[in-house]
Amino acid sequence: MEFTTQDKGLYTEVSANGRLNMVAAPKLREVIAGVVDAGGKRIVVNLTDTTFMDSSGLGALIGCLKLARQSGGDLRIAAVQPQVNMVLELTSMHRVLTPHSTPEEAFRND
Template sequence: MVDGPGGIVILKPEGRLNMVAAPGIREAVASIVDSGRARVAVDLSGVEFIDSSGLGALISGLKTTRQAGGDLRIAGANEQVKLVLSLTNLERVLTPYDSVEIAYGDA
């Protein structure tokens, strides 16, 4: 977890975002929101693989941040992650940005 510009918190998971890693993402986002911040960027540049559990964690984080008046945005996704988002039609909800800086360009 890293503090970014404009009060944004940047999460940077590494490796595989699957059923093993998903609970950690959910807990991290909940902790961020509990600390009073609700703008989260998830930098996926270090994620080589995502499955339905990983997608579920991101959607859960999106819901948590939006309920707190914020947002969760994803950035740096590789082709596998983008393909999974496309196949599940989740790119409409979780738009993949090229970088964290672009994701919150309004910060």
């Protein structure tokens, strides 16, 4: 899995390309920790090209959400594919990580 980080002005976008599984999960934690350390408060994880997520990947996202909130920011997700959505709903985690249709919309109403 490959991650790319882009400063979008109002938020930092982290795109995750590939499978967010037990192999990729620690890398996601590192990337998000780097964004938070650099002072990023509003983070959007763009999941357009994330073809798969398991409980390890979800655990990493939850950990990253907690980290962002602890530093006074927030983390949101956008553009989820069907398998990722299935995992979110199965675990009820869509209630705390509500998918937004596009990265631009994630912080639009704040």
